Amino acid sequence: MRVNAYAAPAAGQPLAPIVIERREVGANDVLIEIQYAGICHSDIHTVNGDWGPQPFPVVPGHEIVGVVTEIGADVTRHSVGDRVGVGCMVNSCGECTNCRGGDEQYCQKGMVGTYAATDRDGTTTQGGYSTHVVVDADYVLSVPDGIDGAAAAPLLCAGITTYAPLRRWGAGPGKKVAVVGLGGLGHMAVKLAHAMGAEVTVLSQSLKKQEDGLRLGADDYYATSDPSTFEHLASRFDLIINTVSARIDLDAYLGLLAVDGTLVNVGAPPEPLSVNVFSLIGGRRSFAGSMIGGIALTQEMLDFCAEHELGAEVEVIAADQVNEAYERVLASDVRYRFVIDTSTLV
């Protein structure tokens, strides 16, 4: 099946229209007519070559929402007409300890990324900036009716990336959670932690987005450029979710944790961070990391969002605005996620 898409032809080149081939619908496959594809910062890193050589042309997009238009003979969990989503992975071995434990993203043989990855059949995956995609039904999520389609798309990456550590480290009533950075990931962390019943504080470089942060569900908002913030909030938080992909002073942030508190990095800075071990042992604190979430947890997150009537804050664009949107993401000029209306690809 030949379908319209937008691809980066080479590292650092602007994205341009392309026609790509999707595989035949196999026995356990689902054909999805894509409606929306979110623009994640990872898309930009990948096509710019920041994360190493890529199998160009690359069609990015791992925040996909659409409708099932065909199913394989063995598919039982999705039907034609269902609204569904696809996130950052489209396959894994399904047999290792991690896959069997519901942590397919940590598959010991490597999860198969939604784009620029080698699928288990040897083909290269192409992502959601496209009109259609064929995906193994086990990696396709149900998108409940309660969420707007465009607002649901970013949940498949930004949503699960923040939901997973909030759940893992027990965000809920009586817990004080801080979110570092109010971007695509951070704004979801604030909404989710608030919906879970936690007391939420945003730690942002400046107070520029304070009004937004409070509207999204934060109880407090502090500027990290102000040194008194770190004195005032010392030993305050049970959990800190760091969504920033740049270098931060880890020891300063660890000092904001209560005894047994955990600082979880979901942002991925390119250079190593240093930590003074006294920042950890002085309060039995932990420094941890987390990457997206398994399929079952992603479904739980979508159901949670529908129940709490929450989605991402999005700006919907046409496909031919993608390059401009990339520039704006790099300039932090988006509140809070661009989503491509893929019907504009026709």
Ligand SMILES: [Zn+2]
């Ligand atoms: Zn992403």
Ligand SMILES: [Zn+2]
């Ligand atoms: Zn596995």
